[in-house]
Amino acid sequence: MKHAPLVDQLIHAFTCLPGVGPRSAQRMAYALLDRGREQGRRLGDALHAAMDGVQHCQRCRNYAEAELCPICESPKRDSSLICIVATPADVLAFEQSGEYLGQYFVLMGELSPLDGIGPRELGLDVLEQRLQGGEIRELILATGTTVEGEATAHYVLDIAQDAGVQVTRIAQGVPMGGDLEFVDGATLAQALKARRPFGS
Amino acid sequence: MKHAPLVDQLIHAFTCLPGVGPRSAQRMAYALLDRGREQGRRLGDALHAAMDGVQHCQRCRNYAEAELCPICESPKRDSSLICIVATPADVLAFEQSGEYLGQYFVLMGELSPLDGIGPRELGLDVLEQRLQGGEIRELILATGTTVEGEATAHYVLDIAQDAGVQVTRIAQGVPMGGDLEFVDGATLAQALKARRPFGS
Ligand SMILES: [Zn+2]
Numbered sequence: 208m209k210h211a212p213l214v215d216q217l218i219h220a221f222t223c224l225p226g227v228g229p230r231s232a233q234r235m236a237y238a239l240l241d242r243g244r245e246q247g248r249r250l251g252d253a254l255h256a257a258m259d260g261v262q263h264c265q266r267c268r269n270y271a272e273a274e275l276c277p278i279c280e281s282p283k284r285d286s287s288l289i290c291i292v293a294t295p296a297d298v299l300a301f302e303q304s305g306e307y308l309g310q311y312f313v314l315m316g317e318l319s320p321l322d323g324i325g326p327r328e329l330g331l332d333v334l335e336q337r338l339q340g341g342e343i344r345e346l347i348l349a350t351g352t353t354v355e356g357e358a359t360a361h362y363v364l365d366i367a368q369d370a371g372v373q374v375t376r377i378a379q380g381v382p383m384g385g386d387l388e389f390v391d392g393a394t395l396a397q398a399l400k401a402r403r404p405f406g407s
Numbered sequence: 408m409k410h411a412p413l414v415d416q417l418i419h420a421f422t423c424l425p426g427v428g429p430r431s432a433q434r435m436a437y438a439l440l441d442r443g444r445e446q447g448r449r450l451g452d453a454l455h456a457a458m459d460g461v462q463h464c465q466r467c468r469n470y471a472e473a474e475l476c477p478i479c480e481s482p483k484r485d486s487s488l489i490c491i492v493a494t495p496a497d498v499l500a501f502e503q504s505g506e507y508l509g510q511y512f513v514l515m516g517e518l519s520p521l522d523g524i525g526p527r528e529l530g531l532d533v534l535e536q537r538l539q540g541g542e543i544r545e546l547i548l549a550t551g552t553t554v555e556g557e558a559t560a561h562y563v564l565d566i567a568q569d570a571g572v573q574v575t576r577i578a579q580g581v582p583m584g585g586d587l588e589f590v591d592g593a594t595l596a597q598a599l600k601a602r603r604p605f606g607s
């Protein structure tokens with residue numbers, strides 16, 4: 208004897224989510240069945256709508272509901288300035304800063320040959336063509352500082368230099384307004400190495 | 408600028424699940440969009456099927472896809488012996504032991520007056536009627552040993568004694584085959600108090 212089959216199917220389906228094991232999946236199924244049927248239906252609708260309706264922007268690879276995302280379509284954004292990020296969440300972080308008026312290229316990952324993620328999987332062949340096209344003035348690197356992030360940054364640097372496009376990288380250092388005691392050693396070392404004249 | 412609206416809706420819908428905050432919800436949405444669209448659709452289908460198709464057994468309150476669950480419908484199960492448990496997961500645990508041939512009454516919770524969960528919410532009025540009906544020979548208490556579990560056990564004891572029905576409780580003690588060093592103090596104290604003659 209097990210749960211009612213529909214309950215077991217729901218528990219099993221939840222375990223496809225990252226970080227969800229059999230126990231959390233059971234807890235999720237019970238919560239929706241016991242006091243959240245309407246929420247459960249809404250989640251079901253949202254899943255179908257997103258799985259069927261979300262594609263990738265043909266220009267920047269970010270999530271989009273049309274061929275181009277709103278940022279790539281906007282005439283207000285400088286299309287000669289491209290910021291390279293790993294994920295849609297990074298785009299969100301830049302947009303929330305309100306300081307950036309260029310466009311993006313979203314890799315949807317980082318180079319990781321052992322996992323089968325090479326330049327093609329990140330759309331870097333497409334980026335290379337655009338760099339060769341001559342419309343891009345500056346490429347800003349904002350990939351992570353892990354081994355994969357560094358490898359990705361260097362690959363992008365290579366193809367940009369081949370195309371004669373200027374490459375910059377966002378500054379690494381201590382966060383604004385933070386106490387130094389909460390900053391990790393590697394960040395502090397980098398901040399020290401990249402120190403600049405002050406009080407000129 | 409935010410995510411594509413369908414992506415934001417999906418992330419928001421995931422946060423209705425227990426233990427899922429905005430960050431995990433985002434990770435779940437990205438995982439399905441990036442490499443699990445088919446799994447996402449299956450989860451959507453499973454949600455709709457369960458939200459619409461799962462009801463409660465009219466006899467034992469466990470999840471069921473018909474008026475009665477398979478256990479309550481089975482002629483092989485002794486309907487004069489009823490085990491009181493808090494959740495459908497507890498039924499599963501008993502069934503997996505393979506030792507129990509009676510039926511169940513699933514409270515779908517425990518008494519918790521501060522949360523508005525009284526006897527009615529646990530179906531204890533229905534259980535009381537069945538106890539008065541005279542078909543039940545023995546009630547086995549298998550609720551938890553928390554404050555709420557104890558309160559629930561004592562409430563059930565009261566209504567069973569009023570109906571003249573015998574009440575037993577599953578034994579508490581050290582788990583079979585476990586090392587004593589992993590057993591908590593309260594369990595060990597209870598095991599000591601409930602010690603029985605050995606080697607007779
Ligand atoms: Zn775009």
Ligand SMILES: [Zn+2]
Binds near residue numbers: 464466467469
């Ligand atoms: Zn039943």
